[in-house]
Amino acid sequence: MAKIPDKHILLDIYNRLLSKYGAQHWWPGDSPFEVIIGAILTQSAAWTNVERAINNLKSADALSTQAIMTLSLEQLAKLIRPSGYYNAKALKLKAFVQWLDENYRNDLKIISTVETNALRNQMLAVYGIGNETADSILLYALDRPVFVIDAYTRRIISRISLLSEDNTYDEYQQYFMKHLPVDLKLFNEYHALLVRLGKNACRKKPLCGDCCLTDICRLYIGSG
DNA sequence: GGCCAGGACACCA
DNA sequence: TGGTGTCATGGC
Numbered sequence: 001m002a003k004i005p006d007k008h009i010l011l012d013i014y015n016r017l018l019s020k021y022g023a024q025h026w027w028p029g030d031s032p033f034e035v036i037i038g039a040i041l042t043q044s045a046a047w048t049n050v051e052r053a054i055n056n057l058k059s060a061d062a063l064s065t066q067a068i069m070t071l072s073l074e075q076l077a078k079l080i081r082p083s084g085y086y087n088a089k090a091l092k093l094k095a096f097v098q099w100l101d102e103n104y105r106n107d108l109k110i111i112s113t114v115e116t117n118a119l120r121n122q123m124l125a126v127y128g129i130g131n132e133t134a135d136s137i138l139l140y141a142l143d144r145p146v147f148v149i150d151a152y153t154r155r156i157i158s159r160i161s162l163l164s165e166d167n168t169y170d171e172y173q174q175y176f177m178k179h180l181p182v183d184l185k186l187f188n189e190y191h192a193l194l195v196r197l198g199k200n201a202c203r204k205k206p207l208c209g210d211c212c213l214t215d216i217c218r219l220y221i222g223s224g
Numbered sequence: 225g226g227c228c229a230g231g232a233c234a235c236c237a
Numbered sequence: 238t239g240g241t242g243t244c245a246t247g248g249c
Contacts, residue, residue: 026230043231049247050230084246088232130232150230195230203228227249234243 004220006162007179013160013216014186017193020212021200024192027140029054032108034063035141039133040092041083052082065097065106092128099126108142116144131169139191145184147176148191152198156213160220 028047029035034054041050056079057063062071071079077090097106103122104110111119116138123134131149138144149172158165163175180186201213208214 039230042229044229044244045231046229046247048229052247082246084229085231085244086246088244092232128232132231136230148230152230191230198230229246229248232244234241236241237239 005179006175009160009162009220010176010179012219014180014190014193016216017197017212018189021193021196023189024196026188026192027136029140032141033065036096036137037063037093039136039140040096040128041080041089043085043089043092043128043133045084049082049084053080056080056082065100068093068097069101088128095127096129099123111142116146119144120146131173135173139184139187143184145182145187147173147180147187149173149176150191150195150198153191153194155203156194156198156201156216159207159213160217162220 027035027038028051029038037057038050038054041053054063057067060067060079062068062076062079068076073087073090073094076093077086080086080089080093083089099122100106114122119142120134120138123129123137124131129137135146135148138146139148149169154163154165154167154172157163157172157175158167163172167175176187176190180190197212201211202208207217
């Protein structure tokens with residue numbers, strides 16, 4: 001079988017997922033700031049638990065940079081408790097809003113003037129902001145066309161043998177950004193669809209034989 | 225009762 | 238540079 005160009009595979013997978021699952025309408029959140037808070041709270045946590053934490057913040061009128069700066073660490077941790085790792089995440093939220101305050105006067109409009117890669121590097125220097133969280137913020141809160149890599153993406157792409165589990169975050173990201181048109185809407189929807197597939201697909205080795213990931217594996221590597 | 229969920233960081237060799 | 242431990246709730 002002739003080798004299919006990677007860009008065609010990636011677009012084909014995207015179209016199949018979009019056809020199967022439909023638009024995912026990410027990121028859930030009423031404002032860019034809420035998206036940022038969600039991106040931090042969802043680290044290694046189920047989204048349903050993050051929603052609880054965000055609702056607690058809303059109920060306490062604490063979903064703002066000013067409120068998060070004003071609350072004590074203990075008060076903040078108590079509000080976000082359902083999202084897990086609440087002590088660590090309270091520190092992370094504090095660190096982020098402090099950075100936002102010191103560098104951009106809490107004004108996301110000012111951030112819009114900063115070049116994407118420079119902004120990414122700035123965020124990576126903030127405690128608690130790693131590759132995935134920085135890229136989630138860039139893509140879903142700040143409308144920058146960067147591709148977000150997460151555990152689901154790695155699992156799916158390595159399972160199809162396009163890359164290895166051992167490849168780095170940057171290598172995964174470069175792979176997508178090299179083989180896809182740089183398009184905000186496409187990157188937004190693609191990542192959301194991969195998460196949807198990841199949640200839906202079994203993790204068995206070999207695959208169950210009855211999930212969407214099995215179908216995709218059969219298409220591209222001839223086995224499940 | 226164990227595993228997992230839309231990670232990141234500290235520490236050690 | 239890579240491997241391991243830690244942080245922790247809630248659903249299944």
